[in-house]
Amino acid sequence: MTGSGVEEPAWKAEGTVREVEGTVREVEGRGGARWALVSVALGVFCIQLDSFALNLALSHIKAELDVSTGQLQWVVSAYLLSCGTLMLGAGRMSDLFGRRRLLIVGLTLFGLASLWCALAPSLPVLVTARMVQGAGGALIMPAGLALLTNVFPPAVRGRAMGRALGIGGLATACGPFVGGALTDMVSWRAVFWLNVPLGVVAALCARRAQESRDTTASGHIDWPGLATGSAALAALAVVIDRGPVWGWVSPAGVGTLCLAALAPAAFVRIELRTAEPLIAPALFRNGAFVALTAAGAVANAATVVFLFVVPLSLQGGWRLTPLVAGVAFLGPAVAMAAGGPFAGRVTGARAVPVMAMSLGAAAVVLLGAALISGLPPYLVAVTGGGAALGVGNALTLTATQGVIRPERAGEASGLTKTVITVAAGLGVVATGPAVDTGGTATAGGNGPLAVAGAGCLAACLLLALWGWVRRGPRARRPGEPVPSAATKGGVR
Template identity: 60%
Template sequence: MSNGATLRNGASGATPPPFATRRWALLAMSVGVFCIQLDSFGLNLALPQIGRDLHAGGDGLQWVISAYLLSTGTLMLGAGRLGDLFGRRRLLVAGLAVFGASSLVCALAPTLPALVGARVAQGAGAAMIMPVGLSLLTNVYPAELRGRATGWALGIGGIATACGPFIGGALTESVSWRAVFWLNVPLAVLGAVCASRTAESYDTSAPRSVDWGGLAGATAALAALCVVIDRGPRWPWPVALAGVAVAVALLILFVRRERAAAHPLVELSLFHNGPYMALTLAGAAANTATVMFLFVVPLTLQGQWNLSVVLAGTAFLAPALAMALAGPLAGRVPPRAAARLMAGCLCGGALVLVCLARTSSLTLYLAVATVGGAVLGVANSLTLIATQAVIRPERAGEASGVTKTVITVAAGLGVGLAGAVTDQDSDVGSETAADMALLITASGSLAACVVLAMWIRLREGMVRAGSAESGG
């Protein structure tokens, strides 16, 4: 099979692609995840300088972050299924091209509205890259290697996740905040070239037709939900309540549409897949804790211990390395052990957040943060790896789109809570607010751990009962 070969999911006798095409897919996904995560976390410390350069401030400046996250969270569900239907390689190349072109516009943006608009386009590119890239790896790698391949890609992306604040801060101090965007351009080109050399794959078990009504309904519902999560805390409570009502109504309409559609955008049977839903919801809790961790720790290093941006970033290298190594480790976890390990990671993550809020020594703080990077890195990587192992490969894009949408919306909750940590006068972490945010997040992680543990116990009991009944 050549590099331009097509891998048809669902077709009998399909030949797995050779090593070379699998390698190109892994490289493309790794570069794409790195770019996405760098832009998710690399601009937080650069916001004050962006405001000064573009003569902007107040809530408007926060849209530099929010526009990207909202666009990504809104569009991922549809992008994942479009990749299944029209070609995962094609959508991945398109996503990287959009991401690179919009990064160029961001780097040249003369005004805040132009920058925000380009960030929306960046989010659209990211929405294609992540779920489509995951489903491509699921379908070009054999079952015994999928987890490891996805783990390596997420581990490389984890470097950008953990080092994003440092890279963004260092580039802003030494060059310009625009350098963060310039860095994306050659990386996106490299990723697109790699993606173009892998095998094409798509779902042949369903007609290549799009449920446009469902796509529009899902996009509208998610857009309303994401805006409420991001902006709701700043609105008067009647307005926020009305926003929640609109989002819920749109979600209900979407579900009714999918029940009636001959070929729905999202098969509702996916939500009856117990292991998939348990891992996805646990991953949402883990992702919220991770976002809080990544916001609070660098800011606290600057605030409580008065480190400069560069020194704070250097001190954060150990947690960053631990988080990056977690991806390949998670890729080696057997699917049957994923739920139990996820519960352990949620419990461990809660303990780490509590310790961070109560630690008064810088050395101990960094040691605890390093453990936290490893635990939360495993949890987040395991979410994406394990959910792909419990669904049908031909609809991998649909499943990864749903999973990424859920955990991205959860990340929005984390971003909103982390916003309370930033002291607007000094642009560093407020110690009291940071401790409170960490404790709230730890409580949520512990609650998710308890729920997941109860689900595991209930499921094992049902399996034992079924085995006894069949044996009798």
């Protein structure tokens, strides 16, 4: 009852209570939200630093451990494939058991694995340590993004994610120079040593963050779905890499192909029959989420191929030392790092990812087709491609979080990161042999870059076509409530 004796409508009273409760939570958790932002930013910083600094050290790893480029690519792809395989369950587990808790576990595991990498005496040990490092990264990204989605109010959520990606992007900018300098002056192992203290600081910051979890769930884990989903991803990775070596009609090749075909079917069957599935089937009916994730997968694969091939080409084809190559790659890295803050301000704008990916694809195609000669024009094209791909990748992470329900943020983030990371890992696996046959021997064209750029262009066309045909709902404004599942015909 109100003071005038007129009963207040139930929906209005409920909305007022929720608004007050939200304001209270925002005031009480503001400090915790800041610590969450710092922790996630440092986690992304570690991952980006590891990727960018390591790429400039690959040639020294190859020489010291006496391996071919085809074997060397496993230093990169082992991390990506491990990370992508485990993210499928990591995202949902963070929803169930606590996003802050899983973030701390991921940061700790990533730091310990970095120490293991720094001490690795051989390539098999290094690759194994990289797989463990990938497991830590599998927890950091989906748990961290889901934590930010839930501790920040909708009005500033996109900006918070953009800042985290932007701060992490500083590692993108300084990574090549740091990696080249450390490799030249100390050792490639020093690149991994840097992650250890950073991981400790990030974990300590995460302990002061506000915990969040999906309070609508029972806490049940879909173990059959997790097992079959992970098996499907692992089989896919193995069949891409080992199939040509074993032979497609060999017992090992046929067995792996069967597993790669049967495991996904079993996973879908389990998810459709489980009361609390690992990945809600209705998520795949969210057209915006599916389109952005698919486009992001292609863009991320192109980006990883770009990051794998260009540094090796600078040192191989252009005959630059790791330190000089790091300085030369600084411009493209800074341009790519700027994508995070920009993406945080344009979340939901469908034309932006299409334009960004189109520009990036055009630059990568030109580089791969050897249509650019001379080092200065080459670096200009690399910088333009890096900037466009950086925006496209950051938009995938922020925009997909804007079209789902916050309580299932970890599940959606885990699925998105799984798809784009596995796509990137498979891209590197396919790139290794091609690069080993001469991609780094010439300053000009490279087949993997041309293929990556063409795929990126195709994804742009499909994303633009989907947006034109579907004419989906307009992007939500900051603070606007998410439509219910009943109004959208499925879980978002």
